[in-house]
Amino acid sequence: MADRSWWRLQALILTSLLLLLLTIATPAWLRLDGMPPSWPVLWLLPWAVVEGPIAGALAAVLVGLGFDSFYGQGISSIPVLVLLALWWGQFRDARRPLERSTTLGLQALLGSLLLSASFALQLHWRGGSVALAWQVSLAQALLTALLAPVVCSVQVLLWRRLTPDDGR
Amino acid sequence: MAMGRRLSRLLDRSLLLSTGPWLVLLLFFLVVRVSKGAPLADLYAQLSRPFWPGSAQSEWLKESQQLEDQQRIATLEGRLARLEQDQQLRNQAGDWITAPVISRRIEGWWQQLELGAGRVQGIKTGAVVTGPGGVLGRISSVTPSTSRVQLLTDPSSRVGVELQGGRGHGLLFGEGSSRPLVKFLNNDVTVQPGDVVVTSRASSVFPANLIIGVVQSVNTQAGPAPQGLVQLSAPADQIDWVRVR
Structure with a gap:
């Protein structure tokens, strides 16, 4: 049990670092119309699905802080990430676990769209605007949804294997 | 002999007395022409001084000149301030x-x-x-x-x-x-x-x-x-x- 917790902590740190690294420098071949996938969504979805709403919300705050430290400028991703984590966390105790590729893809698509909408709203409140907001949001959501079945499925398996009290 | 007689006739006193004023006048006009009438203009200015226009217009001209000068100074001061500000920004920022x-x-x-x-x-x-x-x-x-x-x-x-x-x-x-x-x-x-x-x-x-x-x-x-x-x-x-x- 202790050994599994130790591995989980290590995996958590490593994947978080990878997330931050990818946030700073997404390779050009992983972009669609210049937009990278929504990495916080791709990381948070499997974590919240496996760990539940509370652990998900805590992770969302941490990931949001990391994400905002690179982007930010008065616009925060934390509120939407916390809401998404609380929502996705509900699936932990669901009768049918959220693990199918299409479902993960759909959840990632919705998560990415919500995150983009929150950015657009916050920019609007600050008096700014993005000329191609729809195009930007759709490109990012599509790319995130395409990557989610691969990226999230692997992470769901990883977190399930490393969760100490996993009974599945 | 004949030559001497002609010369003495030219230098005759009465002839000199009658033509002298004309020569002086000629000289005077030559001077006026060469100096482009300057002595005459000066003389006219001195003579007509009592009849010159009042000082009011002159004051107006001076005042307008002063205003013009002040405006030019204000414009130059503005430019200088902008240049100093720009220079200050450059100095603060240092080298590239x-x-x-x-x-x-x-x-x-x-x-x-x-x-x-x-x-x-x-x-x-x-x-x-x-x-x-x-x-x-x-x-x-x-x-x-x-x-x-x-x-x-x-x-x-x-x-x-x-x-x-x-x-x-x-x-x-x-x-x-x-x-x-x-x-x-x-x-x-x-x-x-x-x-x-x-x-x-x-x-x-x-x-x-x-x-x-x-x-x-x-x-x-x-x-x-x-x-x-x-x-x-x-x-x-x-x-x-x-x-x-």
């Missing part, structure tokens, strides 16, 4: 620092560059960043070894600009796309595609007259004043090295 671009996030929501030089190299928050061609943006945050650039295309970027030659003043709004929008302040500005956009002389953030880009298209129907899309002369997606000051 060259820095590599180590990461770029020029997607929709944010338009940022990450530079591989920071506080240790002398970069300060608010410093101007230029690339080959023109202005890229400003330093928004600094760490000891890196600095972040808020590009002109960032949705929260606002920069005072003018058309080259000081023809029209406006604000450049970043819109998350590669072409920021310039909104002019005056309705009577004559702007057309191809006009060069530079940083405004009124800007307290950017040094004046740094090239930003070229007006690509103009919307004269926009209210209350014309708007235009600007093609930046320093493309952020292709620049690997920048200069910071």
